[in-house]
Amino acid sequence: MRKKGLYGVMLVTLLGCSSTSAEDEVISMIDGGNYNVSYLINEYNLTDLEETSYDYNQFLLYEELEGLFNDDEYIALIKKVQESSISEEVLIEPTVTLLENSFSGLLDDGDSVIAKNRYNDLNDEYKSFLSHIEDEINLVEQERKEASEREREEKEEEARSKIGDYIEMIHNQDYETLIFETLSGTTEVEENYYNLANAYDEFFNDSSGLDETYIHGLQSMAEFYLGEISNPDPETEELIESLYTMIEMRKNEDAGELGVIVGMTVEQVLSSQWGEPNKVNTRTTNYGVREQWVYGNGHYLYFEDGILVSITTRDY
Structure with a gap:
């Protein structure tokens, strides 16, 4: 029994030395700037120790952040930092670097809106380290808006160059072709001629054999489409006025016939x-x-x- 008790004391002593030795190894790696120590932390269960030189859970978190960054999971990384703030002093700078590179990754991917929203959600401490990121986000946002405006102007110019073709389709009563060509248009010119083509198509729809209510419905739809046209050019304005005149004439004819x-x-x-x-x-x-x-x-x-x-x- 005496030998057994002595063996137990020796075993505890050995285990204590093993944990201390393992922690010394981890501390040496951290002090040398190597923060990828999770394998030793887990192997020696250093998070279970009551008194330690570092909060080793923080290093496990940091390696998780590095994994997210290496997988290009920038949004998940930023969100993780927001939810679990790094407090170990030696980890703050590398964590800020991960955040900085994550925001740069979002901007490189063209996700400036997401980057801006994520930046606004950061706590003030991280914002103080990343104030230059806000300037980069604003710059990218401005460049994006300018590029979008240039693209819009180019599309508008291209659409304006087709006005002559659109007018010819109206004169030739080729409304269906014009509707098809402008259906997916995003410019004001395309939207105007889409509505104009529909207005003419509704008005000149073959109404033979239809009752008066349906015919009046076609006239109402023509007026509805005309009402959707905004800022028309002079050529379009002439076509609009012409159709309005024909609608009024038909109304007067109907009133004369039906009362x-x-x-x-x-x-x-x-x-x-x-x-x-x-x-x-x-x-x-x-x-x-x-x-x-x-x-x-x-x-x-x-x-x-x-x-x-x-x-x-x-x-x-």
């Missing part, structure tokens, strides 16, 4: 040749008040909130 047109108010209809209806059917919903005016012989007018929206009629 009423879609869009009239209740008062205007009552003042027209239709006059008072024989019967009014009213239905109130969550969307408003809908009325059916019955005149007999298959003649009906439909109002929504006091505005004529539909006409059903036989030869009148």
Whole structure:
């Protein structure tokens, strides 16, 4: 029993020397600027020691940061630093270097917006080390905006060079081709001629055999597309005015033939040749008040909130 107790004392002493020796080796590596010591920290369980020269969990964290950087996981690295701040003095400078290189990596990848957001989320301590990064981000943002503006101007100039072709398509009533060519356009010129082509297409849609309500709907859609056009050039303005004139002429023709047109108010209809209806059917919903005016012989007018929206009629 006496020998066994002595053996136990010797074993504890050896283990104590082993941990101390391992920590001395780790301290020597750290003092020499080598912070990749996780394999020794884990092998000798140095994080379990009560009293140590360094917080070894910090070195494990730092190696994790290095791994993220080597894998080009810049966003994850920055987020990790935000969540688990490095406090060991010897690790602050290399951690700042990792952050600096990560932000540079984001900027090189063209992710200036993400870089700016991540920088703004950093605590003030890291921002004090990385104030020059903010200047770099702003510079890249400015260059990006200038490049985007140049690209927009080039596209606008290219689109303006096609205005003559667009006008010719309108004159040739080749609306579908013009709609297709400008459908994905991002310039104001392309968007304007997309709307103009749709307006003409709706107005000149073959309406033979269609009821008056549908025809009025086509006119309304034509006016809607015309209303979407902004800052038109002089050539476009002429085409817009021409179509507006034709729409008004058609409305006047319809009013002359039917006596009423879609869009009239209740008062205007009552003042027209239709006059008072024989019967009014009213239905109130969550969307408003809908009325059916019955005149007999298959003649009906439909109002929504006091505005004529539909006409059903036989030869009148």
